[in-house]
Amino acid sequence: MRILRQTFTTWLLLCCAAVTAWAADTPPAKEGDWIAKDFRFHTGEVLPEVRLHYTTLGSPSNPAVLVLHGTSGSGTGMLSPAFGDELFGPGQPLDASKYFVILPDALGHGKSSKPSDGLRTKFPLYNYDDMVQGQFRLLTEGLGVKHLRLVIGNSMGGMQTWIWGAQHPEFMDALVPMASQPTEMSSRNWMMRRIVIDSIRNDPAWNNGNYTTQPQAVRAANAYFGIVSNGGSLAYQKMAPTRAAADKLLDARLAAPFTADANDFLYQWDSSRDYNAAPQLERIRAPLLAINSADDERNPPELGIMERELKRLKNAKFLLIPASEDTRGHGTTANAKFWKTQMKQWLDAAPAQ
Secondary structure (H helix, E strand, O other), X not given: OOEEOOOOOXXXXXXXXXXXXXXXXXXXXXXXEEEEEEEEOOOOOEEEEEEEEEEEEOOOOOOEEEEEOOOOOOOHHHHOOOOHHHHOOOOOOOOOXXXXXXXXXXXXXXXXXXXXXXXXXXXXXXXXXXXXXXXXXXXXXXXOOOOEEEEEEEOHHHHHHHHHHHHOOOOEEEEEEEOOOOOOOOHHHHHHHXXXXXXXXXXXXXXXXXXXXXXXXXXXXXXHHHHHOXXXXXXXXXXXXXXXXXXXXXXXXXHOOOOXXXXXXXXXXXXXXXXXXXXXXXXXXXXXXXXXXXXXXXXXXXHOHHXXXXXXXXXXXEEEEOOOOOOOHHHXXXXXXXXXXXXXXXXXXXXXX
């Protein structure tokens, strides 16, 4: 294992919204739905139909790349200027004229089946294994994909990338998990998530999921979690060096449009409760490049977890992005400019199976 380090001089605003204008010479994005019949959850519950939404770029005849989004996100969210424009455009590392790029909406997210479709809290309490199962079925049964050149994911998608490598070790040539660790959900990362989850469940307006208006706790919980676990300490100090500036920034966060459904939001964050890729780590066969940032609030590098766990893999490297006023903590990896050059060099050297 090597730790690769990178210097930074360019600041780009982290953007999680889907792009509204895609480069004219980039293959257009196509959206679709596939219905997974008799979907069995890890709980043993079965839904006769589960809708799995997806977005694709490029031709299915090209090598396939699976791109996995973070918690409460969607596939189209990965087409943001800071991520999609830096990766999928002409001449970029995952040029959509050379790759078949698949961006699924994970189970419970985006336009895929979720509690707000009607079942509310009767919807099975899914986890990351269920999401990966849905992605695998979408690819193999729905899209006819037999092999992937790459699985790359950010945050929740990064954790699912570890699961992909362990559960389907021969299905991909390469793995790039970002803003994640392959170990049990624990410590401050889980405690912060618990506060979000409990704040919704303890709001009387939630009414055991049978609310008539969205509980106000959802908006506050979202703002809280975003600030304490994303954004970067140096960047926040630069943006809000005084109490007045901090108040202004917080007021803007609280006033920002927020349309998430409380049950969907609760399920999305709770789905991480039993994540733990560590027991099956030795099953991973594909070359792996883990990318984290030094100021990641949810995956602090000073714990030494990544260095310890990567020693268990035969072909793994670690790119740790140094903290600066230009990085964004846990959100740093959503800006592909910080790591795309190193990732491309690494991917070009990864053999195709």
